[in-house]
Every structure is written in structure tokens, then in C-alpha cells.
Amino acid sequence: MAAGKTGGLKRYYDLNGWLFVAPSLLLIAIFLVYPILRSLYLSFFSGKGMMMKFAGFGNVVRLWNDPVFFQALTNTVTFFIVQVPIMITLALMLASVLNNDKLKFIGFFRTAIFLPCVASLVAYSVLFKSMFSVDGVVNSALLAIGLISTPIGWLTEPFWAKVLVILAITWRWTGYNMIFYLAALQNVDKSIYEAAKIDGVPAWARFVYITVPMLKPVILFTTIISTIGTIQLFDEVYNLTEGRGGPANATLTLSLYIYNLTFRFMPSFGYAATISYVIVIMVALLSFLQFYAARDRS
């Protein structure tokens, strides 16, 4: 009797548990699980528009022989390999300076540095495009302080276009990462720093030997989300280059290439789906690698 009652109670609770999560699971199944599997399926088909035929690994062969794909892959990898470490270091430095209560105007600095996170990706890309024009405000300023002698073609030279994209993303996301570090630093016991200071440990050594190891889990977390974000880079390059990823494909990312293949040219759904799986594999691989590299060696 008692056993039957608890069994019934258990079933009752289990039913409730399923009811609460059901709407989310249903939506995730339809709009996430199904599409990701469907992409995999599509990657075995070739053809334009809705006229598709089975192609086996034909798309992989096409991928292998597609110089534009390799360009987009190289660009995407360049962006995150160069940008993510710069941004994480910068954010860590800002956070550790801002963690000092003795400085004045701390609240102002914190809000100011965090402010870019509020800007929409489209709006700030457009602003950057206007600021970095050949005769624009940035070139004028650099000329005025004598850092350069001729204007830089930020939007016309492949190398500088890449630099511009990296500058732009760094502007937008450094404050975002900084907030995570600031929050984490708040939980670090201040006396550790005091003790190190009394022992005469210089500021840079406190940063390298105390701050960084203490924040390791947060650094790992932010590195992973930043990497995933940069691998999917789209809004910025689309709006800096009128959707072309120019000059000469120098800023074409994988996401932009997929978009162009699908919605700009005559759609090649199957081929675009194949490229999207390159992103899936990259994200999975890199997340795994970063977890592996940062695991506790105990």
C-alpha cells in the first residue's frame, strides 16, 4: 500500500517534471535538432535551388577544390587566432586595474568600457565604416599625431581590412569579457594581493601568478564563447563590406560565404550545408581542445 502510494507520487511528480520542460524541448526539437540533422542530410545533395540530386561526397570534393572556401576558412581562423588572445589579455588587464578600489572614478570607467556591449552589431559596424573611410576621422587623427604619413586604406586594402575587422570586434566585446573577470575577481580574497605586495611582488607578477591562475575557469569559459562567436562572425563583415567580404575576399568569413551561396547567388543549399558542417566541426573541436588544455592536472 505504502509502496504503491510512493510509486503514484513519483509518477505524479515525473509527469509534472515533463510538463514543465515540454514546451522548450518541443521547440528545440523542431527548430534546432531537426535543422541540424537536416543540414547534414542536405550536405549529401547537390544542385541549384530546389532541384537537388544525391551527390554522396560530391560536396566535400567540391569543397576541397574551392579556393574561395579556403580563403574564407583562412580568414575565419585568422580572425579568432589573432583577435581572441588580444581581447582576453586586454580585458584581463582592464579588469585587474578596475579591481583596485582606491582609484577614483572607477564607476565611470567601468560603465564607459562596458558601453560598447550595448551597441547593436549592425549599428557599430556602420559607425566604424564611416570612421575608417580614407579621409575619415581615424586616418586624420593618425596623420595628426604622426603615426602614419599617408592615409590607410582600411576598406580597400586586404591586410588593413582584416585589421579593421579585428579592431571592430575587439571594441565591441572587450568590455563584455571584462565584466566576467571583474565579477570573478570580486570573489578573490584581497589579502592574497596585500600579502604579495608586502613581499615586494611587482604588479606584473601579481597579474601573471595570482590573477590569471585564479581566474582560469572564467578565462576558459570566455575564451570558448569568444572563439565560438568569432567562428560565426557575420554581422560585422557583412555591414563593413556591403555583404561582399571584400576587398578581394579578404574579410569573407565562412558564415558570410554560406549566406552568399544560399541567399545572394542561385542557392546551392547542399554545398552551403556542407560548409556549415565545417563550422560545426571547428566549434566542437576547438571547445574540446580548450577544455583539454585547461583541465586540472591533478
Next chain:
Amino acid sequence: MNVSRLATTALQYVFLGTAAFLSIFPFIWMVISSTNRSIDIIGGRTGIGDAFGTNVANFFAQVDVPLVFWNSTKLAVLATLLTIVVSSLAGYGFEMFRSKARDRIYALVLLTLMVPFAALMIPLFMMMARSGLINTHIAIMLPTIASAFIIFYFRQSTKAFQTELRDAAKVDGLKEWQIFLYIYIPVMRSTYAAAFVIVFMTNWNNYLWPLIVLQSNETKTITLVVSSLASAYYPDYGVVMIGTILATLPTLLVFFVMQRQFVQGMLGSVK
């Protein structure tokens, strides 16, 4: 000793000051530029001009501002409310009713955080096209409602929800859905506020998916309008600046009013 200490402090101020200036400058640039002619903006003019009225007039002439603003607001608010309801139900459910099966499913849900949107957009687009939902706001909302990140956020926050409250309510004979509605939501209102801010921002700024789905002027959002104004062959940057101001103002406002909730919402995951 004292001199080096002073130098360190000065260096810190220079570092922070530079970072703060660079962070704010584009916003100042946006406001100054809205008063200048396109040619002056491209020419790097940093003074305040007299073209603000012309730019606003041109913007209103080219864009159906009330409609576009209504589209953006309606989409962002509706999508945000739906996301919060559905995802908080799940966060609560996963935490309060533990079972082996659901814990496994939860792990899978978290795994979907890593799925890049690029790998979803083609099937999603085909799905919407087949259902005749292209050019509708429903198509924009549907894929965003169940958010793994917000489910995660609510589950983490639910850990702080006192089970005694729930037990007491059960003794009083409340049903599970009543406990959620009348006890959980009011108690967790700051969690909801933080989630609202963060989801609203995401939806307001949403770009790629609306770019694919919304193809007529009647359905376009402010983000899409700014983007298309700026990608013209000879963009009128004066007009574009008015657009960027209108696109940025609501999020800026939400940020300043709810700064604490915003940061809390962002950090929800690393408690």
C-alpha cells in the same frame, strides 16, 4: 618607492582613460555626425554641423519610421516575453523535478549552445518557406523562443529558490503550476528582470535571421533598415546616423535604467 607608486597610479589612469575614451568615442561620433552632411562625415569632420534637421527630414522621407519602430518593438517584446516564459518553465522544471532521464536531456540541451546558426539557417529557411511564413514576424520568433542559455540561466538561479517555500505551498494544497505562477515568479522577479534585459537586447539587435526572412519593407526592423541604408552604393551617412541613433537609443536606455540587472543577466552563467 613613492615615486614608482605614483608612476604606477598615473599609468593606470592613462590606461583606463584611453580605454574609456576609445570605448565612448564611436557614440560621440554618432551624435556629432548626425549634425553633419554625408561628405563631411566621410571627411572626418569632428565639429558639430547644421545638417541635423535635414538628416532627420531625409530619414523620415526615406523610411516609414513609426512602422519600422513598431516592427522592431513588437518583435523584440513579444519574442522576449515568450522566451522568458518558456525557458523559465524549463529551468524550473529541470531543477525542481530531478530525474536521470531529464538530467541527460539537459546535458544535450546545453550542448546545443555550441550549434552555430549557420548550420541551422538553410533548413530553417526551407521550413519557413514551405509553411508560407517567409516575411512574417512569427518566423523570426519561433526559432528563438526556446533558448538554451536562458534555460541554463534559470536553472542556475532556481538553485537559490528556497524549497521550503514550495513545501509550505504544497501543504496549503497549491498545485505545481500554481506554485510556479504565484510563488516562484514573484520571488524570482529580479532574475526575470535580468533575463528580460538580456533577451530584449538580443532580440532588438537580431540581424542575420531577419535579414533572411524579412524581405518586404512592411515587415523590416530598424536594424535591417540601417543596414540597407548603409550598404547603398553612395550611402547618405547623415541619414544613416539618424538610423543608428534610433537603433541604439532603446538598448542604451534599457542599459542605463537597468544596469544592474543587465550585468546580472550576463553573468547569470558564472555564479
